[in-house]
Amino acid sequence: MPDIAIAFALLSDPWIVSWIVFGTLGGVVVGALPGLSSSMAVALLLPFSLYLEPIPAMALLSALYCAGTFGGSITAILINAPGAPPAAATAFDGYPMAVTGQAGRALGIAAVASSCGGIFSVVVLVVAAPLLASVAYGFGPPEYFALALFGLSMLSAIGGSSPLKNLIGGWLGLLIATIGIDLTTGVERFTFGVAELYDGVDFVPVLIGLFAITEALNQAGKLAAPLETIRLSATRLPTLDDFKRVRATILRSSVIGTFIGILPAEGSTMAAMVGYNEAKRWSKEPERFGHGAIEGVAGPEAANNAATGGAMVPTLALGIPGSATAAVIMGGLQVHGLRPGPFLFEEQPTLLYAIFLSMLVANVLFLFVGLAGAKVFARISLVPKALLWPTVFVLSVIGAYGVNGSMVDVWIMLLAGLVGFVLKRNGFGPAPIIMGIVLGGLVERSLAQSMILFDQRWTGFLGRPVALGFFALALVSLAAPLLRRTRG
Amino acid sequence: MRPNQVAGLALLALAAVGYYLTTTFPAVPEMLSQNVPPTFFPRLVLGALALSALALLVPARGEPARPDPIRAEILVTAALLVVFVWLMPRFGMLATASLVAIVLPIYWGERRKLVVGGLAVGLPLALYLIFVLALGMRLPRGYGW
Numbered sequence: 001m002p003d004i005a006i007a008f009a010l011l012s013d014p015w016i017v018s019w020i021v022f023g024t025l026g027g028v029v030v031g032a033l034p035g036l037s038s039s040m041a042v043a044l045l046l047p048f049s050l051y052l053e054p055i056p057a058m059a060l061l062s063a064l065y066c067a068g069t070f071g072g073s074i075t076a077i078l079i080n081a082p083g084a085p086p087a088a089a090t091a092f093d094g095y096p097m098a099v100t101g102q103a104g105r106a107l108g109i110a111a112v113a114s115s116c117g118g119i120f121s122v123v124v125l126v127v128a129a130p131l132l133a134s135v136a137y138g139f140g141p142p143e144y145f146a147l148a149l150f151g152l153s154m155l156s157a158i159g160g161s162s163p164l165k166n167l168i169g170g171w172l173g174l175l176i177a178t179i180g181i182d183l184t185t186g187v188e189r190f191t192f193g194v195a196e197l198y199d200g201v202d203f204v205p206v207l208i209g210l211f212a213i214t215e216a217l218n219q220a221g222k223l224a225a226p227l228e229t230i231r232l233s234a235t236r237l238p239t240l241d242d243f244k245r246v247r248a249t250i251l252r253s254s255v256i257g258t259f260i261g262i263l264p265a266e267g268s269t270m271a272a273m274v275g276y277n278e279a280k281r282w283s284k285e286p287e288r289f290g291h292g293a294i295e296g297v298a299g300p301e302a303a304n305n306a307a308t309g310g311a312m313v314p315t316l317a318l319g320i321p322g323s324a325t326a327a328v329i330m331g332g333l334q335v336h337g338l339r340p341g342p343f344l345f346e347e348q349p350t351l352l353y354a355i356f357l358s359m360l361v362a363n364v365l366f367l368f369v370g371l372a373g374a375k376v377f378a379r380i381s382l383v384p385k386a387l388l389w390p391t392v393f394v395l396s397v398i399g400a401y402g403v404n405g406s407m408v409d410v411w412i413m414l415l416a417g418l419v420g421f422v423l424k425r426n427g428f429g430p431a432p433i434i435m436g437i438v439l440g441g442l443v444e445r446s447l448a449q450s451m452i453l454f455d456q457r458w459t460g461f462l463g464r465p466v467a468l469g470f471f472a473l474a475l476v477s478l479a480a481p482l483l484r485r486t487r488g
Numbered sequence: 489m490r491p492n493q494v495a496g497l498a499l500l501a502l503a504a505v506g507y508y509l510t511t512t513f514p515a516v517p518e519m520l521s522q523n524v525p526p527t528f529f530p531r532l533v534l535g536a537l538a539l540s541a542l543a544l545l546v547p548a549r550g551e552p553a554r555p556d557p558i559r560a561e562i563l564v565t566a567a568l569l570v571v572f573v574w575l576m577p578r579f580g581m582l583a584t585a586s587l588v589a590i591v592l593p594i595y596w597g598e599r600r601k602l603v604v605g606g607l608a609v610g611l612p613l614a615l616y617l618i619f620v621l622a623l624g625m626r627l628p629r630g631y632g633w
């Protein structure tokens with residue numbers, strides 16, 4: 001029986017379907033809650049997914065990723081508070097539409113555009129990931145080192161305010177990944193005699209801390225901030241003419257979003273911004289943007305959801321995360337004892353198809369959930385912070401504790417959260433640090449193997465054209481921010 | 489001093505401390521390390537970190553303004569989180585969760601007693617049902633249990 005048929009059969013199992021539905025509903029709710037992102041939700045659920053078999057666990061996390069990205073648009077449109085960063089661009093035109101009584105129209109377009117973008121990217125994922133994996137079969141340690149370096153260099157091209165700070169975040173992540181016993185020599189590194197650190201810092205507590213605790217502290221500083229709300233009576237849904245008007249925007253943004261998602265480290269937020277800018281650039285009436293242009297909702301929404309499938313291409317095929325959330329999902333594969341990368345296609349084809357299909361189902365499911373339940377989800381977003389964040393804190397503690405049953409992990413989570421808060425105030429985001437931690441093992445291992453292979457001569461890389469190609473790409477992505485600044 | 493200068497100096501100090509710590513790693517015979525000693529990669533990363541930190545010291549256009557002082561609510565919340573984590577192995581995770589559900593909402597401004605009470609009872613109960621009963625997790629139970 002072909003693997004895809006087995007995956008289809010698995011997905012007709014009510015147990016697995018229920019986890020996909022739970023992931024989709026949970027993702028929309030989490031995405032709709034301001035401050036809670038899909039990265040944080042996947043990080044929080046990751047320790048609990050250990051209690052599931054790999055297929056339902058990965059189906060749950062993948063569905064959560066897709067639906068969470070869409071969920072952010074609901075509050076961006078209805079209360080001008082993007083539930084997650086990828087939905088920030090949606091608020092530019094979504095909220096003005098809602099204010100002028102077109103909330104239903106904006107939500108409908110957002111749901112359809114998100115769904116189309118997501119489905120398009122999953123189709124690309126199904127085709128591109130195995131092809132990319134088949135190319136990567138021939139990679140040795142030098143190629144993997146160069147590829148991982150390219151992935152890290154892309155941190156400097158992330159659309160944040162400071163490429164240098166993103167890069168520093170990546171170095172900090174790599175440094176954290178060196179903690180523990182060196183596998184080649186058995187030497188303890190940076191463990192300070194703490195036995196729980198001998199196996200290294202478990203990245204799950206770190207990422208829960210960086211995402212959840214950092215945000216909880218951030219929210220503590222915004223207790224007095226008023227929330228703008230509008231009446232939710234405007235439920236006129238989009239017309240066929242509306243869909244005709246935005247179909248080209250959706251298609252263009254789907255392609256843009258998928259491409260940006262495939263680039264290592266580049267995630268939904270950048271895709272949404274580019275999707276919005278391109279929608280405006282191609283529009284015959286760009287002056288309407290910012291005042292309630294329907295293309296201004298369709299563009300970023302199709303792009304940010306397309307980036308989810310795109311980001312999974314390098315994650316699954318190469319073991320190089322395509323975004324922060326994909327890095328967390330990659331960590332999920334690792335804690336389930338699986339090896340992300342080309343060999344996954346040989347070792348676990350059924351699991352991969354189950355991930356593809358779960359993402360497909362989630363993208364279809366949230367279309368209906370989004371259209372039918374937008375009002376309900378918008379109300380969930382009004383849960384008082386004073387009740388939401390203490391609950392998130394307790395779940396974070398249990399999530400960190402649950403990995404190894406150790407309070408040391410809880411302290412690591414808290415420390416990561418406190419440090420993450422200080423770093424965030426100074427312009428260092430959590431995503432590059434996570435990327436560094438996740439890639440740390442691969443970078444060090446492949447570099448050490450390469451140096452042994454080349455008998456300690458760095459010039460050995462000159463004889464590896466694929467590695468040289470990745471080094472060249474890394475140089476280009478490092479130079480890109482400088483070039484942008486020069487042109488600007 | 490500019491915020492980026494402070495950050496750059498702090499990172500340089502971190503790199504220096506990190507480098508010093510690598511000098512305390514025990515020496516390993518070349519045969520065992522295959523010429524890739526355990527200090528090799530950490531030092532490479534620390535070098536990259538130090539170089540990047542130096543670049544941060546150079547004034548650039550569009551640097552962020554000095555952030556506002558950290559609000560008292562944030563500091564108190566952070567301190568409360570530390571206290572809660574310290575209490576967990578002593579009081580037990582469920583009892584501490586109940587305490588979190590009372591203290592944090594009240595500190596964050598929630599004044600509805602019924603809501604706070606509901607969370608204080610409902611949160612540990614939900615945790616018990618989901619994580620202890622359904623998932624079979626063993627949570628810290630505290631002294632005397």
